[in-house]
Amino acid sequence: MSFDFYKRAAIVCRAIPYGKAATYGQIALLCGRPKNARQVGYALNRNRLGDAIPAHRVVNARGILSGAAAFETADMQKILLENEGVKVRFTPDGWQVDLKKDGWHNTMEDALRFLEIFQAQDI
DNA sequence: TGCTTGACCACTC
């Protein structure tokens, strides 16, 4: 049995529904490593997960857009989210989405389903 | 090997 955090993270990120936002910690949890939130950010920053990753749907635990330089322009992430119908508002800390409304709310079944997929693919 | 860094997070006053 092996464990490839990046492959797992790529699968989870691609599963974030259109029009929803997920948090770094949430992705780490679904990957089976609850404490690896920082690594999720690291992976996205270096584009380590491959192509076709909806990185704009990933925000921090408070719903703040990291706005990191992986996007071509500073407000690219905000624009992509708004195009999907997600409301983004300005706060002193930065652009923020309402996780209560537009957050990706997982069930325990979701988590278990991902773990099955990882086990089946030995990643 | 050891030390620094980072698109993070939870807890405590």
Added chain:
DNA sequence: CGAGTGGCCAAGC
């Protein structure tokens, strides 16, 4: 509540 603090863990030098 808000700021401060400490924990976390892989990468890269």
